[in-house]
Amino acid sequence: MTTLFLMVGLPGAGKTTRARQLAAEHGALRLTPDDWMIPLFGAAEADGKRDVLEGRMLWLALEAVRLGTNVVMDYGCWSRDERFAIRWLTEAEGACFRMAYLPVDEETQRSRIAHRWATAPEETLPMSEADILHGRAHFEEPDAVELAGRGAAGPPPGYAGWREWAAARWPSFA
Numbered sequence: 001m002t003t004l005f006l007m008v009g010l011p012g013a014g015k016t017t018r019a020r021q022l023a024a025e026h027g028a029l030r031l032t033p034d035d036w037m038i039p040l041f042g043a044a045e046a047d048g049k050r051d052v053l054e055g056r057m058l059w060l061a062l063e064a065v066r067l068g069t070n071v072v073m074d075y076g077c078w079s080r081d082e083r084f085a086i087r088w089l090t091e092a093e094g095a096c097f098r099m100a101y102l103p104v105d106e107e108t109q110r111s112r113i114a115h116r117w118a119t120a121p122e123e124t125l126p127m128s129e130a131d132i133l134h135g136r137a138h139f140e141e142p143d144a145v146e147l148a149g150r151g152a153a154g155p156p157p158g159y160a161g162w163r164e165w166a167a168a169r170w171p172s173f174a
Contacts, residue, residue: 010078011131037053078139
């Protein structure tokens with residue numbers, strides 16, 4: 001069965017390394033926003049362009065699974081709603097959804113970020129201490145229920161479905 005793998009975790013957790021392994025093991029298309037943001041815009045966020053890029057990548061990922069191609073989405077997906085939406089959209093296409101959550105403690109995270117910046121600055125974006133703290137404060141860690149493949153039945157209030165929620169979250173998805 002065609003599978004969409006979703007990488008979940010904070011910067012420095014090892015998501016991209018694991019995403020590369022999964023892509024090689026499963027003959028999957030790997031979609032990593034930083035691989036596009038850096039050459040296109042030279043910045044991680046670039047005035048909201050990351051959300052636009054992620055929306056088109058999500059659209060492409062769903063198109064790929066429709067065609068029978070495995071996909072690894074290396075997003076991080078800090079919010080439960082993002083993860084639930086991608087799970088629902090993937091399963092609506094008849095594909096299997098697998099979350100790859102990589103937790104990371106603060107010391108390891110800082111060490112990996114510093115190492116990556118020192119050894120491969122062309123492949124990464126600088127992260128300040130404020131960026132690290134912001135991420136840790138806003139990351140919604142998957143709980144046992146979510147990791148087991150269960151969770152939110154429907155989208156947050158105000159949305160007819162997860163597709164509508166995704167179009168609001170990632171404007172270029174629609």
